[in-house]
Amino acid sequence: MPVDQPTPGGPAEREVERVGRRYAVVVRTAVLLSVACLTLLTVPLERSAVAVVALGLWSAFYWSRASRVLAVDTAVIALVCLGARWIDPVVLLHDSTSWVLVAVSITAVCHQWLCAPAPGFVITVVLIAAYLAGSAIADPGGWTASLPLGLWTFAEAGLSRGLRILVRHAGRVVDRGTAAGERVRREAEIAAARRADERAHLATMHDTAASTMLAIGTGMVTGRESWLAERAERDLRALSGRPELPKGQVDLVEMLDEIARHHRIGTEIRAAGPVRLPAAPAVALCRAAGEALENVARHAGVDTALIQVQEELNGVRVEVRDDGMGFDPASVPAHRHGLTMSIVDRMAEVGGTAAVRSERGGGTTVSLVWSDG
Known part of the structure; x- marks a missing residue:
């Protein structure tokens, strides 16, 4: 039967x-x-x-x-x-x-x-x-x-x-x-991933081609600088989805020095010695620091800045300082991607934090902190 x-x-x-x-x-x-x-x-x-x-x-x-x-x-x-x-x-x-x-x-x-x-x-x-x-x-x-x-x-x-x-x-x-709940959750994850991709693309655009074109368009560079061609090539690789990302442990100070040497403002780096970090937080710290330097070049009214690197318990602190005109952080509109995407959000993605201290006429300090647990 x-x-x-x-x-x-x-x-x-x-x-x-x-x-x-x-x-x-x-x-x-x-x-x-x-x-x-x-x-x-x-x-x-x-x-x-x-x-x-x-x-x-x-x-x-x-x-x-x-x-x-x-x-x-x-x-x-x-x-x-x-x-x-x-x-x-x-x-x-x-x-x-x-x-x-x-x-x-x-x-x-x-x-x-x-x-x-x-x-x-x-x-x-x-x-x-x-x-x-x-x-x-x-x-x-x-x-x-x-x-x-x-x-x-x-x-x-x-x-x-x-x-x-x-x-x-x-x-x-x-x-x-x-x-049904699983479908809703999956659709929400897909939507969140798409938004994250869009935000990442906007952040990459802001960090690379937009910054370079703004510098050229406003006359900050003449177009004959030796580093400009290399920077444009790096921008194109980033926008095509093929950024050159390091692997394993890297020297954060060396990476920051590379960014400083190719930037249009004079940048001094102060560090007690090499700082070894995993690649992901190191890249995030460098890109956030690079965006902070871009903000100095655009808004501070000075042509020099200081990057100070200090090792802390299970982590590191990177501060980008300038003696420029300063601003009121609370007055920055939400759509200004430099602070929200390229700095704050980028640090949050790797478990770090970012804080901006500034006042009109008193310069600006961007503090980037990452800790391994």
Whole structure:
């Protein structure tokens, strides 16, 4: 007799099916053994012992192979029904206290969780027919009194099938809700990634080509500077998505010196010695420092700046200072990418922080801090 195939639904639906099947097998085995043992109290041992031992042995086998032996199990219970005349008092056959009726009822109910609807219907019909036939064998003149009990058993099996359908549907609803939540989360992550890419592209544009073109357009450079061609080439590589990023540990001071040598304002670097850092935070610190130098060149009204590098516990602090005209940081519009994207956000991406201290006429200090935990 065919049984259910593995549930094709989601995790929740599969889990409720698995638990339901296990519960059905446990209940079926426990109830059948219990009522069989009670037979010893109502039927002489010479009539009941063989049936009880046989059912006990069969239940042990059924426990581990329930879904594969439904047809055989149905046949076993049907044989018990047909032999009810010898193992169950006649007076109890037409009564709900009959242990044979309990065996039929619990088998019909629990097998609904172990097979598809069509086989479950067939199992129920076979069991009820066997129960009624056993009643007729035991009491040919009064077996019709068992008909209501047989119909009630059919109703119990139908209720069990309906419960399984409801539970499985609830699991399916949970899976759909989970899938919908996962779709929303995934779409939000995709949207966030796209925004991050856009912000990164804008930051790269701002740090590279926009700064170079602004310097040329405003006359800050003449176009004949020796470093301009190399800087333009580096800008093109960054915009094409092929920036030259170092790997492993790098010397932060050496990288800052490279930026300072190719910048259009004079920059002094003060450091006690080389500072070794992982590449990612080192690149972020250098790009943030480079943007700070761009801001000095554009807005400070001076042509020199100072970069001071100081190692701290598990990290480093880089400060870019100038003695220019200064400004009020609170008055900087949100759309000014130099502070928000190229400095603050860039440091946040690697777990660092950025702070700007300035006042009108008092110069500006940009503090960049990164710590490894």
